[in-house]
Amino acid sequence: MSKPSVFITRKWPASVEAKLQILFDATLNATDRPLSADEFRSALQQYDAVCPTVCDAFPADVLTVPNKRCKILGNFGVGFNHIDIQTAKAEGLTVSNTPGVLTESTADIAMTLLLMSARRGAEGDRIVRAKQWHGWCPTHMLSTDVTGATLGLIGFGRIAQAMARKAHHGFGMKILYFKPTPADPALVHNLQAERCETIEELLTTSDFVSLHCPGGPDTKHLINAERLKLMKPSAHLINTARGDVVDSQALIAALTARTICGAGLDVYENEPHLHEGFLGLDNASLLPHLGSATLNTRTAMGEKVIANLVAFFEQGEVLDRVV
Ligand code: DGY
Numbered sequence: 001m002s003k004p005s006v007f008i009t010r011k012w013p014a015s016v017e018a019k020l021q022i023l024f025d026a027t028l029n030a031t032d033r034p035l036s037a038d039e040f041r042s043a044l045q046q047y048d049a050v051c052p053t054v055c056d057a058f059p060a061d062v063l064t065v066p067n068k069r070c071k072i073l074g075n076f077g078v079g080f081n082h083i084d085i086q087t088a089k090a091e092g093l094t095v096s097n098t099p100g101v102l103t104e105s106t107a108d109i110a111m112t113l114l115l116m117s118a119r120r121g122a123e124g125d126r127i128v129r130a131k132q133w134h135g136w137c138p139t140h141m142l143s144t145d146v147t148g149a150t151l152g153l154i155g156f157g158r159i160a161q162a163m164a165r166k167a168h169h170g171f172g173m174k175i176l177y178f179k180p181t182p183a184d185p186a187l188v189h190n191l192q193a194e195r196c197e198t199i200e201e202l203l204t205t206s207d208f209v210s211l212h213c214p215g216g217p218d219t220k221h222l223i224n225a226e227r228l229k230l231m232k233p234s235a236h237l238i239n240t241a242r243g244d245v246v247d248s249q250a251l252i253a254a255l256t257a258r259t260i261c262g263a264g265l266d267v268y269e270n271e272p273h274l275h276e277g278f279l280g281l282d283n284a285s286l287l288p289h290l291g292s293a294t295l296n297t298r299t300a301m302g303e304k305v306i307a308n309l310v311a312f313f314e315q316g317e318v319l320d321r322v323v
Pocket of ligand 1: 054076077078079102289291293
């Protein structure tokens with residue numbers, strides 16, 4: 001029996017690419033070139049499975065291409081807001097993702113950004129490199145304490161909980177969270193976490209606000225000018241979720257006017273073409289979507305896609321179903 005044909009849109013870690021080639025008739029992207037909508041349409045027509053990732057847009061006008069051979073989109077990543085899920089479902093496509101394996105590395109990046117923003121890490125690095133450091137003095141680059149401060153988490157899924165553990169048990173931070181329903185009592189007890197009834201309550205009481213909700217139409221510009229105004233002038237906003245959860249222009253205005261102290265961002269609207277306004281702001285710490293970027297995590301993500309494809313082609317069901 002011939003092996004299922006699988007199309008991989010971007011370069012994956014070598015060990016998972018090797019495994020893909022053993023298990024499937026796999027077509028890889030050795031040069032890692034970003035592909036066009038037409039190339040995705042043609043892949044949907046030619047392969048049994050297509051495996052996109054966060055930087056590959058699959059809107060309705062790609063997914064509805066006629067004469068599809070593809071039956072499954074094995075997404076390399078947990079977030080799937082780059083895929084029009086309703087259309088995928090209507091087109092009879094199965095979509096799987098990779099939850100669980102990128103929790104700790106993404107929470108680590110959220111903590112990295114929190115520390116960078118609080119302690120002006122990126123700004124300090126720029127000053128040293130520009131030879132603008134003229135020696136230690138008692139009032140140079142004063143910043144914000146992290147230990148003992150209050151961390152407010154919007155969304156309280158796996159990644160938020162992992163960040164809460166690191167922040168509470170590592171840095172003695174007080175944890176607040178907002179999610180529509182109360183979290184597991186054992187978890188809340190372990191973290192001594194308190195639930196805020198509203199996002200507004202969380203914004204007004206937190207020293208650091210970290211975003212952990214999914215992207216998509218329901219959360220677009222959840223953090224807008226009005227909500228930014230509720231944050232303390234000493235507070236920092238951390239975003240490792242999705243760029244469009246925050247209104248970039250409103251955040252740039254708040255950082256420029258210093259109505260909030262700083263922001264640590266790993267994700268942006270319209271990646272990788274982030275709003276130019278961020279680039280000149282010393283109080284914005286900017287990373288290039290590194291949340292899951294460790295070799296172990298990216299390998300585990302690839303392994304999870306493979307496990308989903310194997311389950312789909314052998315048993316007709318996936319392990320991590322989106323639709
Ligand atoms: C995901 O999996 O959704 C991440 O954003 C990739 O790091």
